[in-house]
Amino acid sequence: MLGAVAEVRIGTCSWADEALSKHWYPKGTAAGDRLAYYAQHFDTVEVDSTYYRLPSEEMVGRWAARTPDDFVMHVKAFGLMTRHPVKLEALPPDLRDDAPTDERGRVDRPSREFRGEVFRRFLEALEPLRAAGKLGGILFQFPSYVVYKDPSLDYLRWARAQLGADEMLVEFRHTSWFDDEHRDETLAFLEELAAGHVIVDAPRIEGGKNLVPTVVAVTSPTAYVRFHGRNAETWNKRGGSAAERFDYLYSDDELREWAGPLRELSEQAEQAYAFFNNNATSPDGKGGRMAQAAANAKALQRLLQAEKVPVSTPR
Numbered sequence: 377m378l379g380a381v382a383e384v385r386i387g388t389c390s391w392a393d394e395a396l397s398k399h400w401y402p403k404g405t406a407a408g409d410r411l412a413y414y415a416q417h418f419d420t421v422e423v424d425s426t427y428y429r430l431p432s433e434e435m436v437g438r439w440a441a442r443t444p445d446d447f448v449m450h451v452k453a454f455g456l457m458t459r460h461p462v463k464l465e466a467l468p469p470d471l472r473d474d475a476p477t478d479e480r481g482r483v484d485r486p487s488r489e490f491r492g493e494v495f496r497r498f499l500e501a502l503e504p505l506r507a508a509g510k511l512g513g514i515l516f517q518f519p520s521y522v523v524y525k526d527p528s529l530d531y532l533r534w535a536r537a538q539l540g541a542d543e544m545l546v547e548f549r550h551t552s553w554f555d556d557e558h559r560d561e562t563l564a565f566l567e568e569l570a571a572g573h574v575i576v577d578a579p580r581i582e583g584g585k586n587l588v589p590t591v592v593a594v595t596s597p598t599a600y601v602r603f604h605g606r607n608a609e610t611w612n613k614r615g616g617s618a619a620e621r622f623d624y625l626y627s628d629d630e631l632r633e634w635a636g637p638l639r640e641l642s643e644q645a646e647q648a649y650a651f652f653n654n655n656a657t658s659p660d661g662k663g664g665r666m667a668q669a670a671a672n673a674k675a676l677q678r679l680l681q682a683e684k685v686p687v688s689t690p691r
Contacts, residue, residue, distance in 0.1 A: 382599070382648045383688035384638050385448065386677050388414075388669040389602065389653040390424035395667040399657050411442045418673060419690045420448040422515065422651050427452040429466050430498055437504040444690070449505055450512035450545065450600075450649070456483060456494050457535065458516050468497070488534065495538040506542075512649070513543035513572060513598060520586035524552040529565060536569045545600055547574035554588050566595040575601045575641075577634070579608040592637045599645035601638070603672065605654035606630070623656035625668045631676050635683040642686055650676060 388396070391414040392407070401410055414421065423439070425431070431451075439449060455462040461482040464472050471493070478484035486494075505511035516535065522528050536544050546566060548554070553562045566573050573595040578587055605624025634650075642648045652669035660666040680687040 381686050382642045382645050383686040384642055384648045384650055384680060385418075385420040385688045386650045386673050386680075387418040387420040387422065387652075388673055389422040389651050389655065391421050393424070393655045393669075395655055395657045396670060398667075399660075399665045400667040400670045408438075408442075411439060415443045415447055416690055417670075419444070419446060419688055420450070420512070420649055420651075423449055423451045426498070427455055427458075427460075427517075430454055430468060430494070431501045433501045433503060436501055440504040440508040440510055443510060445509075446691070447510050448512045448649075449510055450515055450651075451502060451505075452515045452517065454494060454498055456486065456491060457498065458518050459522055459531070460519055467494075492538060495535075499539065499542060502542075511542070513545035513600070514539060515545045515547065515574070517547040517574075518549060520549040522548070523550045524558045524562065532565075532569065532571070536571055543596070543598065544569065544571040545574050545598065546571050547576065547602065548588055549586050551585050551588055554591050559591065563591070563593050563595055570596055572596040572598040572600050575599070576604060577601065577606070578604040579606045581608045592641065594641060594644045597646035599641035599648040601634070601641070601650045603650065603652045603654060605668075620656070622654045623668075624654045625658040626654070626672045626675070628675060628679060631672065631679050632683070634676070635680060635685055638680065639683075639685045652676075 391411055401413060405413060464475060464477055464481050464483060467475055475483045476486055502511055552558060573593055575592055576588060577590055605622050607624040652672045654668040656668055657665040658668055677687055
């Protein structure tokens with residue numbers, strides 16, 4: 377892709393997780409004031425809460441109102457949209473009677489028509505961000521049991537069609553998508569869909585089927601990197617929490633490894649993003665704790681500037 381070099385926008389996966397709320401925002405910052413404070417430090421964010429429950433247009437309108445004109449929000453798809461199990465209570469009340477459920481009370485194998493209605497409501501609620509020019513992509517983070525096979529490809533085609541003009545960003549969590557047999561096919565398929573390939577930085581261990589390799593490639597106008605941390609000990613810990621899985625503070629040397637790839641991506645894409653999903657805390661060296669994601673996001677901003685990689689910061 378030709379054109380101007382894109383500035384890398386850096387942010388965190390959520391602005392409201394516990395680590396940030398307790399250890400990054402100034403003490404006493406009200407929940408309703410956090411996003412505006414966040415936007416003073418970063419000009420993009422991932423919305424994580426939409427994975428757990430469909431957003432409302434009123435809520436999305438508040439997000440749009442509390443952020444500057446050039447702010448970009450990428451929104452995580454609701455679990456049912458990415459074939460995750462969701463509790464019946466996560467659905468709007470008027471959809472619950474028609475939802476098929478399993479023995480654990482989770483929505484189980486709904487029809488395409490039912491999923492289509494979920495997509496419609498999800499996308500309709502995002503209109504305030506869309507109208508304000510602040511809506512980035514819709515992040516489809518698929519579970520590890522969605523493997524490379526024809527029915528998965530068919531679902532992706534169908535899901536992409538539901539989005540219309542909105543951008544689709546795809547993160548896979550099974551190695552079959554990027555093994556030697558399927559890597560080129562997966563990237564070509566995403567390019568055919570005009571869907572963005574989500575590049576991941578994760579633990580570097582052998583044999584884990586739910587650990588995809590880091591494949592630095594662009595399949596749409598958007599380059600998108602997610603930093604999950606490299607905590608190999610907790611990644612597949614039985615009964616472990618998300619905070620344990622993503623408990624990792626990148627060193628400056630580890631972040632500096634990304635200067636070259638991010639420079640390359642910024643030259644290939646029309647826009648480039650890097651997000652930190654390491655959502656636990658680490659000692660701050662002063663007897664307290666710091667939020668890993670915000671600390672690493674700030675560090676990456678600084679390191680890219682030092683390496684002369686174009687990087688965006690709030691103006």
